[in-house]
Amino acid sequence: AQSVSQHNHHVILSEAASLELGCNYSYGGTVNLFWYVQYPGQHLQLLLKYFSGDPLVKGIKGFEAEFIKSKFSFNLRKPSVQWSDTAEYFCAVKGSQGNLIFGKGTKLSVKP
């Protein structure tokens, strides 16, 4: 069965620090990968997605992610975080039935 692992449960950074959140998936075939963000008290919003092509994907709010097929990874990065980036981040892979298989999420706390 497909699965997604997010390595960090809670990350605490100061403003302007660089961010990298790890995500590994288990499926070996063609993958559709996503990063969603959930701000406190809000619903999930799509940050970025990878379907094919350039493995470096740019999303909203300065986020990017790199698909590395050989490592089954899709890590999320941002060069300089802001306090407003405090949220929970979910990596997901599209399953065979069209469902999204989510990782358990990483909470990011950015100290001003």
Added chain:
Amino acid sequence: EAQVTQNPRYLITVTGKKLTVTCSQNMNHEYMSWYRQDPGLGLRQIYYSMNVEVTDKGDVPEGYKVSRKEKRNFPLILESPSPNQTSLYFCASSPRLAGGTETQYFGPGTRLLVL
């Protein structure tokens, strides 16, 4: 405005009292789905629907029912709620699944407490 709506947003109920959480989308999406979100477990799929009158179980369907009589609506039914169904529920929709490459759009969530 293109959106997925859920009602109610917050609900407190007691064990065994049937309830329905509604979900509606105005984007003419074929695919709709219900997830529950629990701390430390992320989001897990309950049920999904590929189109009208087509529904299938997700990863955690026990204790839930769904129906898809119209394209825009996908209600989640708890016939006899139990405390372990206390959770945050999200409905999502997506355009047709051809190629399996469509993004899912999420509703605002329904926070359910079963006493």
